[in-house]
Amino acid sequence: MSLSRRDFLKYGATTGTAVVGGGIDLTPVEAAAASLRIKEAKAFPGVCPYCAVGCAQLIYVKDNKIVDIEGDPDAPHTEGALCPKGSSTYQLSLNERRISKCMYRAPGSDKWEEKPLDWMMEQIAQRLHKTRDETFVESVKVGDKPVTVNRCEGIAWLGSSVLDNEENYLIAKLSRGIGLVNLENSARLCHSATVPALGASFGRGAMTTNLIDVQHADVIMPTSNWAECHPVSYKWVMKAKERGAKIIHVDPRFTRTSATADYHVPIRSGTNIVFFGGLIRYAIESKKYFHDYVVAFTNASLLVDPSFKTPADLDGLFSGYDAGKRSYDQSTWKFQLDADGYPKQDPTLRDPTCVFQHLRRHYARYTPEMVERVCGIAKDLFLTVADVYCSASGPDKTGTISYALQLNQSTNGVQQIRSLCMLQLILGNIGRPGGGVVALRGHSNVQGATDFGTLYHMLPGYPAAPLQTPHPTLTDYLEKTTPKGGFWVNNPKFVVSLLKAWWGPAATKENDYAYDYLPKREKADAYSHQHFVIGMHQKKVRGFICMGQNPAVDSPNAKMSRQAVRNLEWLVVVDLFETDTAAIWKEPGIDPKSSQVEVFFIPAAPAAEKDGSITNTMRLAQWHVKAVESPGDARSDAAFIVDLGNRLKELYKASKAKKDRPVLDLVWDYQPQGPKKEPNMELVLKECNGYATDDVTDKDGKPQYKKGEPMKTFAHLRDDGLTACGNWLYGGIYPEEGKNLALRREKAKGGDYLAHGWGFAWPANRRILYNRASANAAGKPWSEKKKLIWWDAGQKKWVGNDVPDFPGTMAPDAPRQTEGPFKGIGGVDAFIMNPHGKGQLFASVLDGAFPEHYEPFESPTRNLLSKVDNNPVAKVYDIGDLNRLGTPDKYPYVLTTYRLTEHHAAGMSRHVPWLSELFFGHFAEIGTEMAKELGIQNGDMITVETPRAQIKVQALVTERIKPFIINGKKVYQVGIPWHWGYQGVMKSARGDITNDLVASLGDPTTFIQESKALLCNVRKAVA
Ligand code: SF4
Secondary structure, rough: OOOOOOHHHHHHHHOOOOOOOOOOOHHHHHHHHHOOOOOOOEEEEEEEOOOOOOOOOEEEEEEEEEEEEEEEEOOOOOOOOOOOHHHHOOOHHOOOOOOOOOOOOOOOOOOOEEOHHHHHHHHHHHHHHHHHHHHHEEEEEEEEEEEEEEEEEEEEEOOOOOEEEEEEHHHHHHHHHHHHEEEEEEHHOOOHHHHHHHHHHOOOOOOOEEEEEEEHHHHEEEEOHHHOHHHHHHEEEHHHHHHHOOOEEEEOOOOHHHHHHEEEEEOOOHHHHHHHHHHHHHHHHHOOOHHHHHHHHHHHHHHOOOOOOOHHHOOOOOOOOOOOOEOHHHOOOEEOOOOOOOOOOOOOOOOOHHHHHHHHHHHHHHOOHHHHHHHHOOOHHHHHHHHHHHOOOOOOOEEEEEOOOHHOOOHHHHHHHHHHHHHHHHHOOOOOOOEEEEEOOOOHHHHHHHHOOOOEEOOOOEOOEEEOOOOOOOOHHHHOOOOOOHHHHHHHHHHHHHHHHHHHHHHHOOOOHHHHHHHOEEOOOOOOOOHHHHHHOOOOEEEEEEOOOOOOHHHOHHHHHHHHHHHHOOOEEOOOOOOOOOOOOOOOOHHHOOOEEEEEEEEEEOHHHHHEEEEEEOOOEEEEEOOOHHHHHHHHHHHHHHHHHHHHHOOOOOOOHHHHHHHHHHOOOOEEOOOOOOOOOOHHHHHHHOOEEOOEEOOOOOOEEOOEOOOOOOHHHHOOOEEOOOOOOHHOOEEEOOHHHHHHHHOOOOOOOOOEEEEEEEEOOOOOHHHHHOOOOOOOOOOOOOEEEEEEEOOOOEEOOOOOOOOOOOOOOOOOOOOOOOOOOOOOOOOOOOOOOOOOOOOOOOOEEOOOOOEEOOOOOOOOOOOOOOOOEEEEEEEEHHHHOOOOOOEEEEEEEOOOOOOOOOOOOHHHHHHHHOOOOOOEEHHHHHHHHHHOOOOOEEEEEEEOEEEEHHHHEEOOOOOOOEOOEEEOOOEEOOOOEEEOOOOOEOOHHHHHOOOOOEEOOOOOOOOOOOEEEEEEEEO
C-alpha cells in the first residue's frame, strides 16, 4: 500500500503522528516531514476565494497562525490542485499591505485618519439613516391609485461575488429592509447575461452540468480561454482528450487553450451568433440534429401564431417592433393553443408554423459563406469544425460547450449565449453525461451571489423584485409572476416563505405577509450598475456602500465612474486592501480638495478567517471554516452587515412612522459574539435553508415539523405563513439542527463519480440538471455508454447515478399534471422549470424569440445579414460627451479585453506580491503584421485610444493575433487585459485602467456592458 505525499501531509497534520495505518512504511516521508512547516499544524477546510472553480483547500494553522494553504487532495472536482492564484491565497491573510485598522477620510482632506471601529460604524449608520430619510419615496400614484413603494433611491449598495452566500443573503435582506433599489454585485458586469439566456432555454440560469462530467464528452468546444482563466478545471478537458475527445477552441486569440486543441477557430469578437447560427443551420440541413431528443424534449414541434415573423421575413426585425420605444410588442410571439390551453403540436416537425420550421428558415441565411464574411472564419475550417462538433450527437455521443465573458459582455450577450444553448438542444446535449453548457464564472461566488439576489431585479432564489405598476399588491405580484405550468407554479410558496424569513411575526396573512415592506421598482429599466453609477455622476445617488468590489477599475467607462464616485457625499469601502475605489480621492492627477466625498474604510476578513459557504460555478456550495482570528479591527463582512443592521434599528427605535416599520420589524437576531460581534453563520444558513414558523402537519394531518425545525426540502415550503425560507433553492442544505451539508467533504466513492457526498449542489444535491433527458421518451437510457438516470418499472421510480431532476415517481408515460407542484408537467417533460416542460428553442427574450446577429455598436462593418446594424433594443446611455462612440474611419482596430491566469479582480491580486511579480506590467497584444505597419516593436510603449479615453501600455507583439478578412477587407484586432489600476504592491502591479476605454452600453435584458468588441486606435506613444 502506498501513501501519497498529500495523504501524508493531511493525516500527519491532523493526527500529529507519523503512523497512519498498519503496514505502511512511513520512514522516508517521516524523515522529510520533520522539516515541514505544517508538521503538527491543524488543518481547516477552506475554499479558494479567487475564481468559481471553487478549489477546495486545507488551511494549516499552528500557534493560531496560518502557516500554509494547500489544495485539498480529496476534492473530487479539483483533486488537490491549485493554480498560481489559489497557491498564493496565504498572502491574502498575511500581507504587509493588508489594512487592519479603520480609516477615515474627511471631505476634501488629503489624508486618512485612523478611527475606532465603533465610531466608524456609528457614523456610517447615521449617514445611511439621514440619506435614507431624505431620499425615501413611500408612496406614488399609479393612475389614480396610491401604491406603497417604500423605496430609497439615494443610496447604492454594491455587494460582491467574492463574499459568501450568507453574507450576500444578509446584504439582500438588510438593503431591501431599508428600501434600497440600487443593489448590485459584480455578476452584473461579468455573467449577468448567463441567467436569462440559460433560464429562457432550460428553465434555470445556471450551468447545466458538472465539471467532473466534462471528461465524458466526445467533443468539447471552449469559447473562452478556459485553460488560463479557470486552470484547475481544465484537467477534465484534458482527461476527455486522453479518452479520445476532440477539442475545438473558438477564440479571437491563439492561447494556451488553443495549444491543447485539435482545432483553433479564430473569430472576430462580437460575432458568435453568426458562428453558432451557422452550426445550427449545418446541423439541421445535414440532418445531424438528434431528431428523437428534439421531438421529445424541446419545443420544436409546438405551433407558433401564424402572424409571428422573424428577421428572415422582416429584414432584421421580429414582428412587433416599435422604433419610437426601441422595444418589441411580443403579442405575436406566442403559440397556437388547443382546447385545453396547451400549445398545438406537430411531432413530424413539418408544419410551416412549428418552431422547428421557423428555426430552419431563420438560420437559412447563416451559411458557411456568411460565417466567413462576418466572423472571418475560413469556410473550409468552419465546415470541418461543424462536422466534428455536430458528430457529438445521437444516442452514443455527446458534446460540451463552455463560455465566459466573450459571449456575456455584449449588447446582445443574452442572445449570444442563447445561440449555443439552442445548438446544444438540437444536438441532444443537455442533461446527458458528457453534454451540457459550462458557464465559467470568474469570481469565486458569482453563482451564489446571484442565487442570493444581491441584484437589483430579483430576490433570493430568483423571484422578480416587484415593480410599482404591475405589482401594487401581493395578489397582483403573484398572479403576474407565477406561470400557469412548470415547477415555478410553486412561486407563491417561495415568496411567502421569504417574506416570513424577513419579517417574521410582522408578516401576517392579513397584511399580505408584509409585501408592502418590499421596495417596489419604478421601472424595469433602472437601478443596474451602470444606471446607478450615472446616478452618482448626476448626484442623484448620494451614498454608496462598496464591499469586495472595485468599481474605480471594474466599471465600464471607468473614468466617468471614478468621477461619479468622487461626486458622492459619502462612501463606505469594506475590503482587505486600500483598493483604487477606497483611494478614489487621491487618484494620481486628482487634487484631493476637489472631491468632498467622505470615505469610511472598514477592514475585512478573507475566507480563511470566517465561516461561510461559497457556491462554485457548477452550483456546488462548499463551507469554509474560520481558521484564525483576523488582525486588529478586521472582521467578516457578515459582522459589518449585522452590526449596521442593529445600529439602524437603534436609530429608528423611537420612530412611529410607517415607512420605518420594515427596518424595525426585520428579523435580525444572529447572535453576534465576542469583541468583534461576529454573527453565528449557521443561524444564517438555517434561515436560508428554511424552517417551520409553527408546528406543521402534512396533508394527512400527521405532524411534519415542530416549530423552529429546519425544513428537509423545499418541497415542504408553504404559502400560508407556516414556513420561513431565505432562499428556496438552498432548501435541504441544512436539513437538521447541526447538519450542514455544505461542510461535507466525503471523497468520491465507488461508481459515484459525481461525488454526491462532497458539499451540496442546489437544487436537492443534483449534479447534472435536466437529467431526465439522459433517458429516452420511454425512460430507457439512450445508450449504455451515456446512461445517467432511467425509469425502473419494477420499483416504479427513477434510479441511476444522480438525484433525478424530475418527480421521482412520475412514470415516462404519465399524463400532463393538471394540478399540484408539477402542474403542466408530464412524463416526457425533462425541463420541469419551463411552462411546457420543454427545452425552449423558441422563447420570449426582449430582443428576439431566436438569436439574431447584430454588429457591436462599434464595428468595422455594417451588418451583412440585414439592414439593422445594431441590436435595435439595446441600451445606449445618454450622457453626452462622456459616451461618444467610435467609427472605423477614426478607430480602425477591433479591441477586445481579456484576463490572465496570474491576476484577478483588481482589488485582490495586485496587492499580492507573489502574483504581482509574475507579470511585467500592463500591455496590449497586437499581431506582427499590424505592429510592422505601425512601426511598433515588442516592448514599445503605445497609446490605445477610444472616444472615451486613451491609455498607455507596453506593446506585446505576438503571432497569437492574426488579422481577419471581414467582407473582403483586412481588419486587425487588439487584445488587452484589464487588471491594472493606480493601487498595487509594486510597479508591475500598477498601470492605466483598461475599462476607461469601454463605452456605456447595455444588453437590453441585463444591461451588461459591451467590453469585448470595441473600436480603437493604436499608435506609438510619445515618451
Ligand atoms: S483561482 Fe480558480 S482555478 Fe485557481 S486555485 Fe482558485 S479556484 Fe482553483
